[in-house]
């Protein structure tokens with residue numbers, strides 16, 4: 763089947779999509795967007811998180827056909843043409859990226875949190891990122907990154 767959807771603001775189509783294929787597979791393998799990562803493929807780790815119609819979802823659990831006609835934003839789509847998003851910059855600056863496998867999902871989850879909550883408490887940050895697993899960092903640098911991004915984005919909405 764053909765699936766047509768909007769990805770990062772542009773209409774995109776993929777042909778010969780198998781009915782069991784995931785949105786994650788379509789994004790990575792058919793549309794050339796490797797940002798969302800395939801780690802567990804079971805909805806457990808959050809590394810494949812993207813926005814679907816403005817809501818963060820695990821794209822490994824969304825059938826590609828379910829995304830037909832809908833709006834997807836990936837971690838690539840958060841940056842502007844010449845600059846990373848402040849959340850992305852904060853992850854780099856605080857050293858919250860080690861192997862980087864978890865990073866795209868964490869960035870999308872943190873972006874969503876800061877869009878909803880301008881100055882989140884540590885508890886709110888931990889809750890918002892609870893579905894995103896990281897095996898490298900011990901999470902402290904990730905918390906630092908979200909705190910820094912919150913400081914920088916507060917008052918900019």
Ligand code: FES
Pocket residue numbers: 799800801802803804805806807808809810811820821822823
């Ligand atoms: S790859 Fe989707 S939740 Fe782990």
Ligand code: FES
Pocket residue numbers: 858859860861862863864865895896897898899
């Ligand atoms: S940086 Fe390696 S899993 Fe998080």
